[in-house]
């Protein structure tokens with residue numbers, strides 16, 4: 001780097017660090033040149049550049065000074081100012097404040113036992129994925145770098161339609177599939193496109209927090225309806241005189257109880273939705289992992305009136321970093337929902353969509369799900385055995401028929417909060433059950449995710465948890 005540039009950079013750094021504050025005079029160019037042992041032209045060139053960039057002002061006859069506006073550039077002052085601003089009220093809209101207060105949905109980036117809902121990414125066939133991605137790039141060339149169809153890449157929509165028809169008993173065609181980034185995005189779209197602020201939606205009680213937060217953020221009035229071992233109880237819905245515009249369900253595997261919605265209840269809700277022109281929002285988030293026979297067919301496939309929006313995701317069946325979810329829509333919703341998604345994020349990344357389409361077409365998706373189903377079934381078995389062996393003084397496991405997590409109900413006098421805090425202190429994650437209930441009055445207990453952890457990791461974490469709970473009990 002030329003000498004004058006080095007001098008200019010050094011002076012600029014002193015200004016940015018706040019060592020040379022606003023208004024401070026700089027040495028005369030002749031004096032600085034002498035003390036640095038360089039020519040005066042070199043210092044003049046450095047000063048000229050600092051002047052051109054606005055870091056210094058030059059006054060004929062009195063010299064060069066650090067510009068006043070550099071006050072906002074100095075790192076020290078900048079961090080002080082940022083700290084002040086951070087503590088100020090952010091002046092958000094009412095909606096913005098409600099979203100901020102809700103805390104959003106933030107999953108762990110490095111999950112540790114027993115973080116729930118996380119698939120095992122260590123068993124994912126990455127070399128195969130990488131090969132398919134390379135094939136896609138070779139074939140599509142720069143086309144894949146351009147904007148894509150907001151409804152989703154056609155090959156992927158076709159693969160998804162084939163999959164949900166065959167495996168989930170849905171009634172889908174490629175032109176009714178909208179590819180999104182996640183089921184979370186699907187819930188936000190449904191909340192904003194199908195209901196107005198202040199309108200009512202029935203939700204399960206207990207409920208999936210991500211859905212609840214999406215509906216709250218859209219200003220909807222959530223009406224919680226109890227869940228028993230056959231899923232949501234339909235009588236209060238059928239008897240409710242006040243109109244609700246929609247119902248949110250996790251019918252294959254209720255979150256968090258694990259119940260499957262009984263067929264007569266599914267049919268009753270389909271009739272209710274048709275009668276009231278209401279929507280059924282069906283979140284089928286982890287039905288790939290059913291360990292006792294096939295999961296029941298989805299509600300969407302049973303609904304002859306086209307009032308059901310089916311939501312699927314690859315977060316559990318493949319990996320969360322993929323960020324691909326989808327909805328199967330009634331025909332009249334395809335265009336409005338596609339337009340709405342253009343305002344959220346335009347479209348889902350083309351490379352990931354085309355690679356996934358190829359993964360599905362080649363039969364790799366089915367094969368991966370089958371492999372993982374075997375692994376997860378074994379891990380569930382290991383975890384339930386460990387809980388019975390080491391935690392029987394504290395909890396009763398409710399072994400689910402599917403999914404990636406097992407609910408446990410507390411049977412001792414230790415409170416849910418105390419148990420969760422004690423677990424966290426020894427590096428074990430638990431999701432409390434009572435917070436998922438509308439009035440926070442549900443059975444105390446927690447969810448234990450098992451899918452992402454090896455039997456040895458499960459054992460070590462159960463032992464840690466047992467010790468932590470013993471310690472709490474003694475004190």
Ligand SMILES: Cc1ncc(COP(=O)(O)O)c(C=O)c1O
Pocket residue numbers: 116117181182183184185208210250255283285312313314315320324325
């Ligand atoms: C019931 C339920 N729905 C949806 C999701 C999230 O899926 P996505 O990552 O596609 O938003 C989860 C994840 O934990 C879930 O438990």
